[in-house]
Amino acid sequence: MENTVVELQFALDTFYFLICGAFVMWMAAGFTMLESGLVRAKNTVEILTKNVGLYSIACIMYLVCGYAIMYDGGIFLSGITDSGFKEGMAEGSSTYAPSADFFFQVVFVATAMSIVSGAVAERMKLWSFFAFAVVLTGFIYPLEGSWTWNGASVFGMYTLGDLGFSDFAGSGIVHMAGAAAALAGVILLGPRKGKYGANGEIRAIPGANLPLATLGTFILWMGWFGFNGGSVLATATVDSANSVAIVFLNTNTAAAGGAIAALILSRIMFGKADLTMLLNGALAGLVAITAEPSTPTPLEATIFGALGGLLVVFSIVALDKLRIDDPVGAISVHGTVGLLGLLLVPITNGDVSFSGQIIGALTIFVWVFVASLVVWGILKATVGIRVSEELEYEGMDLAECGMEAYPEFEGNG
Template sequence: MEELTKMGATVTELRFALDTFYFLISGVLVMWMAAGFAMLEAGLVRSKNTTEILTKNICLYAIACTMFLLVGYNIMYVDNAEGGWLPTLSTFIGTQADGADHALESDFFFQVVFVATAMSIVSGAVAERMKLWAFLIFTVVLTGFIYPVEGFWTWGGGFVSKLGFVDFAGSGIVHMAGAAAAVAGVLLLGARKGKYGPNGQVNPIPGSNLPMATLGTFILWMGWFGFNGGSQLLVSDAENASSVAKIFVNTNSAAALGAISALIVCRILWGKADLTMILNGALAGLVAITADPLSPSLPVAALIGLLAGGLVVFSIVMLDKICFDDPVGAVSVHGVAGLFGLMLVPFSNSDATFSGQLLGAAIIFAWVFSTSFVVWLVLKKTMGIRVSEEEEYLGMDVADCGIDAYPEFVTVKGS
């Protein structure tokens, strides 16, 4: 009997170690998505804005990690009332619960990289005309307070989680939330100079480095296996391991069909294979399947990606027609495809309801958009959020960073 007890304790410890390790490695994959966002955005902006967009991406990651450690995780998960709406406010991440499946610190690490993902979405949408320091101040508020509150309402056991709302890995909680904050910023910021003509015509502003943007997309695609697969939380038994394997395959299929769908739509509409649309098609497929990458069958997951990849092309075109300037298509990829993915969940998951999905999405969007709008507005009225016309013309690298990403293309003064 004593030997059986020891053996049981050893198995429990091994499962704890394995699940903790899996959680940490999944978090590392999601952290690697920060590099993906940085490369994607740097490739889709003009060369004169490259250093600034890279600065924003590394700084937002650092700020997100700091704010979520100080207050964000506590707001989202620690000592909150089940089904409540008002979170507690304290500091740091609490203490390890008895009988936990994994180390508390591994859960924090996995969650903090999700916060940085949400903020990265905002970075691309407001690129090429927003002041660096205004953006970083907003990052403090979003990652420390705005995101954690809606995170408590959903994943933290708050009232939205009781409405029949299901979001497995964050199509709404992470991606649509980031898009909502981006919409508020873009509305107050306005379009880039020269993007739209006086009669509403759209003037394309090509990115500077499509190889870099493509590399960024592949990095994001890879990181998404940690994003969705890690959200299963456990891998130390046959059932959970099989679920993780299915999540990986569904995630990959949705991305692949999203890219193919965007390729076909571009061919039908314009007779060309638009690389930027294909990249966004793959990302839209990933965002859509994130709402529930486990419940759908393999063919259904592929269909979700197929539909999302086509949808994002039309969304990007439509937003351009209403003069909504989003340099990287972030709102379409993460907002439109995120909502689309949420609304498909009830077709394959009986725990979700259409009314619960719609209400949950509306609450997330309303909260993040309204609070973000207020913060952006305060920043606009105080320090300003947009650079001057001259600074925008010369480029954000000169205005905010003083370092050119491609100095060989810059004329040296006095030469």
Template sequence: MLLEVSYALDTFYFLMSGLLVMWMAAGFTMLESGLVRSKNTVEILTKNIGLYSIACIMYMLVGYNIMYGDSSSSIIPGLSFLVSGDNSVADVVAGGEDAPYYSNISDFFFQVVFVATAMSIISGAVAERMKLWTFFIFAVVMTGFIYPIQGYWSWGEGFLDDLGYMDYAGSGIVHMAGATAALAAVLLLGPRKGKYGPDGQVNPIPGANMPLATLGTFILWMGWFGFNGGSELKVSDVESANAVAMVFANTNLAAAGGVVAGLITARLLFGKADLTMGLNGALAGLVAITAGPDTPSMLLATIIGAVGGTIVVFSIVALDKLRIDDPVGAISVHGVVGIWGLLAVLLSNSDATLTGQLVGIVCIFGFVFVASLIVWLILKVTMGIRVDEEMEYQGMDLAECGLEAYPEFTGSAVSRK
């Protein structure tokens, strides 16, 4: 009876953690919608709900089995189709050392919202100039194959796991992977029209809705408790419960440290408390702690987040100087700070090694970048990846989706009467 209660509790905790991570999809949607111009809002909304749905279906069809299925190689995963509905309840009731302590289907649900998170990162970086259906086709490949293959190398007990690579909840596996695929796309896409001028001039393109962007950040902050907390995988014994409490506290403090550091850094560099840098500072702190939220003290977690919040400001400025246009700062937040998060594990986890972390960074970045670049190139040659100049100028909402987010402010509603 006690085993059954433990099984039910851990399954419920897993599902509720997955639910919080699913809610992060709303956070990404609101954040991106707030940081783009109003003429591209509906396209952003469509893209986010579309990518989430594609990720769920592709991970069910093939992705989950690639990442966690049987394989005779630690590098090349196996390939099989459709997630099994077997929960192995009989084994749980019977007990035994190898009995699972939560439902297998709850594990699938928890993992599928992670792959959707990785795809959401790409959405923000390519905003305001990528063709909608090109993006959706890439989402099929990314969530069904690219993400699961590199995930297999570590969480699926592949060669990175054998080397001692440590990434508790996915600073590299989820965040850096998503940012890497985004970088490959942005390099092929080029910047938005008017973003850069001669002699290194950078022209700000303000977002349409800062309250919405701030709401999105708070939603992501909240969802991250499921992202990191759920990665403990169970909560039904004293040790696991204490670990979950520490993960929650460290996740929260890292985000807070990132906000404060981001605002201070922006004040020193620009003379203003830049809200967007504060928001990205929060996300940077969260990404930074994700690789190892279970081992630092609360003070160290705050410092790790603060370093992330500082790095992200300098990274965003540096990418602009390189004329790499990322409307929401996704590459800096999830990629550059993701690398910092993987290295920060060494500060508090004696089992982690510099070699293991560096090999993991290089392998994940190298594979995802090359694979993504190939797919983006194929899409560019066959159907194009960027909208034409007129569509970009007019906005993608009407051209791609046939409606506007705020028609009463543009006069379109009146003109159609």
């Protein structure tokens, strides 16, 4: 009877893990729709191509070497078996299949790379982007992941866990890391042609399909239940089921708080209800709660999400003043608010220290930013990372993909 209960728990937790991983995989569609809605029509196909391509690259690179770097175990040739897990099941230490863990981890890697896509949109060479995706998903991200979620020492100097660092589902490990890589690329890439005037004026470049961007945001909102909920790692006991329910509740209310806060602030600052700020506010609320969705009360989660919604509006405006051109606001949503999320954790989790969170955030940002800057720099010096001014004017779709997303059809009579 006892073995039957253990096996049932194993089956339920494995199934839950896989379903949550599928939710996170669906976030790839959300990023794709959001980004393609916020760029100009002439760059839509390239955005679609980038997102399908980067997801595929992430899956292969994490299989080839990323998982081995992050968790000290190769699987590419040997595969993943249940060796040792049946024994662990009996001891109550393992409640899900190792292949489910790999699947859940690999979709997180793809999420980090998706953040980069939107920030460098409308002027980066497609194949240079793919080359960077190989390095980020295969090496840069897995190494910082080993320091955080696997407890490895940072280049043999210190262990973040011993310093009191915690990041439940990846405000820093996934989101801020993706933003750091994006920031390095944007700095070397430069702004889109016509975005900033000679006298410092900032020119808005509207997206082509705001209904699509809104759909993408709702898809991401939904996928985030898998992102945060799956990070509980179990659901087949009373305690774990309650924890999952709390995480879902707090994730949802934080997004709502972020959306409302950003909407009100945009009305105050710009005199209009800015849809793009509303969308980014919801995403900011989600990023803010990701570092610790299990310990806040629903009220605290709402407040944390609202703080993220307020911060993202100020951050987007500030980066524009610094002439850092991010077409979709990815660096602000995932980077600036990712840091906020890490710093909010000690408020509701007494086992975590502010100093540990700050050191952890610095470790993640410095490593990913510097490593990415080096890789972007090498690409820029060799194959180049930016298309010509002429091709940028014509649009990335024709220049890189040879087709248009919204072709005009002429009637026959």
